[in-house]
Amino acid sequence: VQVIGLDIGGTSVKGMIVTSSGSIQAEFKQHTNILEGREGILQSAFSVVDTLLSKIGHNEQSPVIQGIGIGSAGRIDPVSGNVVFATENLPGWQGTQLKQTFEERYRLPVSVDNDANTALVGELWRNTSISLNKKQGVVMLTLGTGVGGANVMNGQLVTGSHYQGGEWGHIILVPGGRECNCGKYGCLEQYLSGTALITAVNKATGRSYTNGSSIFEDFTKQDKTVEPIIHQFIYYLAIMLENISTSIDPKYILLGGGVLDSKDHWWHLLEQQLHTFETKAQVLPAMVKNQAGMYGAASQIINILREKKVSIDETT
Ligand SMILES: [Zn+2]
Numbered sequence: 001v002q003v004i005g006l007d008i009g010g011t012s013v014k015g016m017i018v019t020s021s022g023s024i025q026a027e028f029k030q031h032t033n034i035l036e037g038r039e040g041i042l043q044s045a046f047s048v049v050d051t052l053l054s055k056i057g058h059n060e061q062s063p064v065i066q067g068i069g070i071g072s073a074g075r076i077d078p079v080s081g082n083v084v085f086a087t088e089n090l091p092g093w094q095g096t097q098l099k100q101t102f103e104e105r106y107r108l109p110v111s112v113d114n115d116a117n118t119a120l121v122g123e124l125w126r127n128t129s130i131s132l133n134k135k136q137g138v139v140m141l142t143l144g145t146g147v148g149g150a151n152v153m154n155g156q157l158v159t160g161s162h163y164q165g166g167e168w169g170h171i172i173l174v175p176g177g178r179e180c181n182c183g184k185y186g187c188l189e190q191y192l193s194g195t196a197l198i199t200a201v202n203k204a205t206g207r208s209y210t211n212g213s214s215i216f217e218d219f220t221k222q223d224k225t226v227e228p229i230i231h232q233f234i235y236y237l238a239i240m241l242e243n244i245s246t247s248i249d250p251k252y253i254l255l256g257g258g259v260l261d262s263k264d265h266w267w268h269l270l271e272q273q274l275h276t277f278e279t280k281a282q283v284l285p286a287m288v289k290n291q292a293g294m295y296g297a298a299s300q301i302i303n304i305l306r307e308k309k310v311s312i313d314e315t316t
Contacts, residue, residue: 004049004053004067004069005299009145016028031044034091065108067302067305069111070112078111078117081097113296114148118300119150123287141244142255143194143260170189235273241281256285256292
């Protein structure tokens with residue numbers, strides 16, 4: 001079986017064709033057109049799918065692809081496939097009937113879930129040692145443009161009654177703190193996203209860093225203006241991990257997202273802090289990185305196809 005795994009974010013839409021054994025047949029990505037709201041975002045997503053379908057020679061007369069799995073930013077009802085809530089990172093996205101729109105356009109089965117959920121599912125698919133223990137609980141926290149999160153307990157995703165299960169980015173870390181684009185104040189995302197880190201360092205130093213790697217390089221050179229910001233960042237991150245460990249009590253907490261690209265500069269400090277807290281969960285960097293969301297979305301539609309007993313040719 002061959003399916004498309006699609007990952008819709010505020011910066012880019014990424015897609016790949018993958019087989020049920022996890023082999024990637026084609027990949028394509030495009031900048032997300034957020035300037036024209038919902039229509040623009042949909043056009044970006046369609047364009048990625050159209051390109052992948054033409055690469056593999058799929059059409060309605062001779063279908064090659066059997067389904068499309070979608071992971072999207074925002075809160076998603078995985079049953080209806082609707083976007084229940086989205087911030088201005090994806091303007092106009094809230095209320096989009098994503099599953100129905102894709103099913104009508106491509107005449108294929110479609111699954112939809114939150115992008116952090118698909119990232120965790122993808123990580124579990126490709127990371128066998130973690131997957132073997134998934135019944136004991138795995139939490140994922142992604143520190144990128146925003147902060148995403150997902151929880152797997154008893155081997156299953158916990159989406160919750162308002163589809164916000166695992167939305168660690170919007171728990172309040174600092175009461176009355178920085179304003180968040182979700183309408184609250186002091187959300188974790190305003191302190192632990194890569195974007196928030198760059199903003200905080202630029203404000204404190206008067207410099208204009210554009211990426212985390214140069215910040216962490218200066219940190220490693222013991223730059224006195226950068227140091228306290230990074231220490232604060234690590235402290236907040238450790239508090240969060242300790243809180244997750246105590247509340248959910250998973251075996252593993254996986255850290256992903258762009259901030260992890262610089263982990264060699266700060267991982268030892270995080271471990272020291274976690275040691276001080278006596279944090280019980282094992283905190284590890286995610287392995288699959290940028291492709292996890294696409295793998296997870298693909299895995300979800302493959303499982304749905306299996307349940308529907310669609311004939312599966314394992315040799316493809
Ligand atoms: Zn928030």
